[in-house]
Amino acid sequence: MKTNIAWCFLFGIMVCPSVLHSQNDSIATVRGTISTNDLSLSLTHEHIMSNYGVSMDSTAFYDEKALFEQVVPYLKSLRQQGVRSVFDCTTAYFGRRVDLLEEISKRTDIHIIANTGFYGSANDRYIPQLAYEQPVEEIAQIWTNEFEEGIDGTKIKPGFIKLAFDSGSPSTIDLKLVEAGILTHLETGLTMAIHTGENRDAAQKTLSLLNKHQVSPSAWVWVHANKQEDNEMLFEMARLGTWISLDGVNPSNYKDYVDRLQKFKNDGLLKKVLLSHDGNGFPAGGAIRSFDAITQFLIPELKTEGFTENEIEQLTIENPKKAFTPVIRRSE
Numbered sequence: 001m002k003t004n005i006a007w008c009f010l011f012g013i014m015v016c017p018s019v020l021h022s023q024n025d026s027i028a029t030v031r032g033t034i035s036t037n038d039l040s041l042s043l044t045h046e047h048i049m050s051n052y053g054v055s056m057d058s059t060a061f062y063d064e065k066a067l068f069e070q071v072v073p074y075l076k077s078l079r080q081q082g083v084r085s086v087f088d089c090t091t092a093y094f095g096r097r098v099d100l101l102e103e104i105s106k107r108t109d110i111h112i113i114a115n116t117g118f119y120g121s122a123n124d125r126y127i128p129q130l131a132y133e134q135p136v137e138e139i140a141q142i143w144t145n146e147f148e149e150g151i152d153g154t155k156i157k158p159g160f161i162k163l164a165f166d167s168g169s170p171s172t173i174d175l176k177l178v179e180a181g182i183l184t185h186l187e188t189g190l191t192m193a194i195h196t197g198e199n200r201d202a203a204q205k206t207l208s209l210l211n212k213h214q215v216s217p218s219a220w221v222w223v224h225a226n227k228q229e230d231n232e233m234l235f236e237m238a239r240l241g242t243w244i245s246l247d248g249v250n251p252s253n254y255k256d257y258v259d260r261l262q263k264f265k266n267d268g269l270l271k272k273v274l275l276s277h278d279g280n281g282f283p284a285g286g287a288i289r290s291f292d293a294i295t296q297f298l299i300p301e302l303k304t305e306g307f308t309e310n311e312i313e314q315l316t317i318e319n320p321k322k323a324f325t326p327v328i329r330r331s332e
Helices: 064-080 098-108 129-133 136-149 172-188 200-212 231-240 254-266 293-304 309-324
Strands: 008-010 013-015 018-021 026-029 032-035 042-046 085-088 111-113 160-164 192-195 220-223 243-246 273-275 328-331
Touching (some): 042 273, 042 309, 085 309, 098 111, 129 172, 136 172, 172 192, 172 328, 200 231, 231 243, 243 254, 254 273, 254 293, 273 309
Parallel strands (some): 042 085, 085 111, 192 220, 220 243, 243 273
Antiparallel strands (some): 008 013, 018 328, 026 032
16 A cells, blocks of 8 residues: 655665565464464573584584583573563574474473574674575575475474674675575565674665665664664664664673663653673583573663663563564565
8 A cells, every 4th residue: 555655864775664564473483383472571682502603514513411401491590580582593504403492492481483594793604605606586595495494304483584794894795695684584574683783884784775675674673783882873773663672781781771771762762672682591512691681680770760561561572572573574
């Protein structure tokens, strides 16, 4: 349906309001499809486990006994604190093992949402050679096939697309993967969580590619947006529809996040903010990099500072549900 549209410009790029298509209320988890209403309190950027730092040909191998002994009790403790869903951001070639995630989910009764996509940060060390050799459309088809048929020979399907930029001027391969992610979104409705960090140029290029394919910025989660110090820029991106993911909450910095959330609140933009830790339950077999500061410290501090229960639920329940509901988000 055509409507009168107020055009908005940022970085000289024309961006249109979003028009949603194929709306549904379900999302794939490693134990099957659930209603997005069942996600409840969600952590949208964590790693149940990963093998960051090891060579790409070794990332899929874990000491499974040690993994379960460390991760299962920890996730059970998170569930006791109210966490019901974790979006796992460990990609293919970076340590993704959906069979292990399924078993962990069964043992902990935590919904775990796996991803499709390739990780373009870390100086491109976890990008497979096929991504350089195949055209954008064929890469997108790989990811679409995972959505339609399952990951690595399983019936487990991804609930979002994970991509990443390095710092500095975006590389050709990073831009290629983001464009493949956009094409995948147009086939599947999966939201793209893109590690963008402080990289203003990467944000500009992402907007440009979204505009090229007439996809709304609401299909994009700006991961590690907390590293971008320019609040006004983030506010403008949020007004366009981009989801602003403030990751990295920990016991030593949670009050800084409260201060920043107050600024988003004052601008009426809490509705576009996601919160997480970028924690890791089993980082290359090492000690847990915790992801409980939101429940243990941030939420109590938000209450102390006058945030209402509705505002806290918006940040931790409603926003993740809206951000990650699979729906094709067109700009028209």
